[in-house]
Amino acid sequence: MSSMENSNETSMNRFFLLGLTNIPYLRALCVLMFLIIYIITLSANLLLILVVKINAKLQTPMYFFLSNLSTIDIFFSSTIVPKIMAVTLSQDKSISLMDCATQMFFCLGLGATECLILAVMAYDRYAAINKPLHYTTIMNKRFCIGMAAGCWLISFINSAIHVYLTFQLPFCRSRQINHFFCEMPPFFLLSCQDPYLNEVVMYISAAIIGVCSFILTLVSYVHIISTILKIRSTAGRYKAFSTCASHLAVVSIYYGTILLMYMRPHSAYSPEVDKTVSIIYTVLTPMLNPIIYSIRNKHVKNTVRKKMNELVPGFMKIIFWNHSD
Numbered sequence: 001m002s003s004m005e006n007s008n009e010t011s012m013n014r015f016f017l018l019g020l021t022n023i024p025y026l027r028a029l030c031v032l033m034f035l036i037i038y039i040i041t042l043s044a045n046l047l048l049i050l051v052v053k054i055n056a057k058l059q060t061p062m063y064f065f066l067s068n069l070s071t072i073d074i075f076f077s078s079t080i081v082p083k084i085m086a087v088t089l090s091q092d093k094s095i096s097l098m099d100c101a102t103q104m105f106f107c108l109g110l111g112a113t114e115c116l117i118l119a120v121m122a123y124d125r126y127a128a129i130n131k132p133l134h135y136t137t138i139m140n141k142r143f144c145i146g147m148a149a150g151c152w153l154i155s156f157i158n159s160a161i162h163v164y165l166t167f168q169l170p171f172c173r174s175r176q177i178n179h180f181f182c183e184m185p186p187f188f189l190l191s192c193q194d195p196y197l198n199e200v201v202m203y204i205s206a207a208i209i210g211v212c213s214f215i216l217t218l219v220s221y222v223h224i225i226s227t228i229l230k231i232r233s234t235a236g237r238y239k240a241f242s243t244c245a246s247h248l249a250v251v252s253i254y255y256g257t258i259l260l261m262y263m264r265p266h267s268a269y270s271p272e273v274d275k276t277v278s279i280i281y282t283v284l285t286p287m288l289n290p291i292i293y294s295i296r297n298k299h300v301k302n303t304v305r306k307k308m309n310e311l312v313p314g315f316m317k318i319i320f321w322n323h324s325d
Contacts, residue, residue, distance in 0.1 A: 009095045014094045016176045018027050020275070031085050037287050039079040044290035045070040055303045057232065063130070065121045066293060068148050075109040078280045079103055084180045097167065098180040105156075105163045105181065107282070108191035112155035112209050118251050119213035120147050125244050126220040130227050140172040157267065158205055165198050178218075181282070185274060221248065246293045253288065257281040 020030050048070045083103065087093050095103075099134045114119045137290045166184055172192035179186045184202060188195040224244060257280045294300045 011096045013099055013282065014175065015085075015097070015182070017095055017175055017180055017182075018092050018200040020084070020088055020180055021205050027088050029086050032089075034081055034085050034283065037283055038085075038131065039078060041077045041081075042074060042289040044287065044294070045074045048294060048300065048321050051303045055300075058300070060304075061124050061144045064144050065117055065124060065148065068117050068120070070290055072110050072114050072117065072291055075106065076114070076282065077286040079106045079110065080181050084283075087180060095182065096106040101163050101167055104182045104184070107158050108162055108182065109152075109156040110201075111159055111281070112205075113151050113209055115213040116151035116155060117148070119171075119256065120221040121247055122251070125247060126224055129224050129240055155209070158209060162198075162202065162205065165201060169193055169195060169198065179275060179278070181278075183274075183278065189277065191303070207226045210255070216252075217251055217255075244300035248288065249292050250285075250289055254281060254285055257285070 020027070049067050052058045052067050080103075083095075089093075124139055127135050131138060166187050169187065169191040170193050171187075171190045174190065177190070178184045183235060184198070188198060221244070224240075228237050228240045231240060257277050294304075
């Protein structure tokens with residue numbers, strides 16, 4: 001009797017992620033694709049952090065926040081992608097309640113931090129273009145560190161509240177989660193209690209963090225574009241806009257998918273749509289961010305080129321010496 005109770009208690013503390021697909025060759029293809037994306041994500045973001053660290057010209061508020069963004073993307077991807085690959089390959093698709101809560105906590109916390117950091121980066125571009133004479137005073141080191149720390153702190157407090165409320169729900173239906181990681185909307189479907197409070201808190205949180213961040217970004221860019229249009233020379237307008245183009249691209253991709261995911265009514269929930277949207281902002285966006293920011297940035301490209309030129313001759317010398325011996 002006690003062994004049956006223990007077995008039931010164990011199963012009640014575990015959930016089952018259905019993953020992406022049950023077709024064997026598609027599973028192998030998915031894992032290979034996610035592995036390549038994960039390697040590119042880690043490499044690109046680590047490289048960007050390193051470049052900012054070693055290039056004195058990049059010791060500016062913009063690149064300080066960009067380093068924060070790369071750090072978020074590394075942790076975000078590491079929280080999601082290895083678990084996706086494990087669930088897709090493994091026969092055992094179960095995940096413990098504690099592991100699920102931990103994954104949800106970091107996903108929500110890192111996602112919210114990214115929203116806020118993107119808004120702060122928009123304000124940084126506004127200060128640089130609209131108030132160039134006061135830029136260094138406004139975006140001083142103390143202010144930048146305080147803003148970054150505030151973004152991280154607010155986001156993870158918000159995340160802790162959501163995780164606590166989610167796992168207070170009674171899950172008396174199926175323990176199968178039609179998703180590839182632990183996210184709030186699929187859990188609401190498993191609850192035998194109306195998740196009304198959870199949804200209200202989720203919408204309030206999305207409005208305060210997501211929508212307010214988006215509005216701050218939008219207002220910043222309305223002022224930026226207005227100032228750029230007043231610049232008489234075409235070269236001057238192009239130069240000013242090029243400093244914002246990368247950030248605008250990242251903002252559009254990220255906010256678009258996040259708002260689609262969290263601002264829909266419960267009745268409009270679709271597992272397949274949510275899986276697709278989730279892949280964009282949890283897997284693809286962390287890989288694309290450093291590429292988007294680096295591809296048009298001459299300082300980043302020049303630093304990478306310089307370091308590669310230093311490393312390759314050194315590597316060739318090592319090979320040559322070993323061959324001579």
